[in-house]
Amino acid sequence: MRGGGPHSDVVISSRVRLARNIAGFPFLSCASRAQRDELVDIARRHVLGSGIAESMLWVDLPDSPPMDRQLLVERHLISRQHSQGNEPRGVAIAIDESVSIMVNEEDHLRIGVLRSGMQLDDGYAHANQIDDILEGKTDFAYSSTFGYLTACPTNVGTGIRISVMLHLPALVLTGEIEKVKRAAKDMHLAVRGFYGEGTESTGDFFQVSNQTTLGRSENEMLDDFQMGVIPKIIEYEHAARHALADRRAHVLDDRIHRALGLLTHARLLSGDEALALLSHLRLGVTMGRLKDIDLVSVNELFLLTQPAHLQKIAGQSLDGEQRRRFRAEFVRKRLGASRSTGSG
């Protein structure tokens, strides 16, 4: 999330997830407590013992404090659903956060690979390699007709979910975003918000992902994204950015500098407001209209201004009002530092 990667002016991250279930066990909805425990044991043993990454963390979720769980959600390493409840479950995370394997979420295993920018090929290659390694250790539920068998029939087949997180502020400003959303839906793609599953898209961030998994191969699906829909959306966003810069530069600059003004002077900042303002700041940076702030600092602010991260930085738990104050103070300091030490 923090790095750049190809097309990082528009594409925040690429993500590939494979749903797998260990053969010989029922799915989780029918699994007993003892079976869930056994599944966690098996998964942890295989995942940690096969050299998938140089260093891997294992987080036993029922044992971990609420703040830690929230932190993992904010980093997109586990789903909100996985962070809740006390049934046996966990997550294995590569230390560089490029891989997260959720155990006992909706399926026994959800192998997730995350890359900065547009890197779906690389992401899938890695996920596929992890799948091969694990398949060498344990048998996955599979049928020749239905493919990889999953708890929910909407994931059956390849079990793949390809998602790309996009930053589309210019399409939002010009109002053309609705056309893009409609087109994506016509292609049976889901458009979700910054916080993923079950959220409306917040502000200028859109997560585009496939909804079908049966009857088309992984590579066909990847091609759809890489050759079809994502380059098209990037092209539209670029066109909208150029149009704004050419024809309504004062409006564009007003938005960008207004965001900078608020971020560097506000005394109270809600999470939603910070997200909206940082989005315009990011637009200014990627378009070269704000020269002394770098993209990495802005990307970091998206991550660090979320509730659990703020409280970790503060070293104490903060209520809503305290968080808004602390967030404003934190952003002011960060942007002040970034601007005075910047190259610009």
Place this chain on the structure above:
Amino acid sequence: MKCDKCDQPATVHLIEIVNGKKIEKHLCEQHATEDGVAVKMSAAPINELLEKFVLKHSPSQEADEVQACADCGMTWEQFRKRGLLGCPGCYAAFDDALMPLLERAHEGGNCHIGKAPRCAGTDELRQQRLMQLRRELEQAVASEEYEKAAGLRDQVNQLERDQK
């Protein structure tokens, strides 16, 4: 929010202006009906309104004909309610009923194309056998037949070793 007149949750909310004063009322369905501010009829299904009728379910192949999954015991009805299947065996058990649903969810896709495990094919029988052994194991543990459980566990381990 609770009903003004009892402890039930208020589902009907009214704001009236009487002599320039705003009066708010929050009532449960029963008290709202008694006060005459809500008419219960609209909310009730037709079979609760009519006093005499003949009820005939249209033949639904879904609920009536689909047998429960022999591996995990899940019924088609339970699946429809939760949206999640009980075990890998459910796919074969609900095959016919599942097909239209799969086609709708996957733009007509009804057969897997894509990656397959290296030893696919021989797998399916062994997977069924594994499932069965694990079920027996579960029962043996539940009924504290530990010797039997140990034997079953050996068989499970053996079967898992065989695959590689």
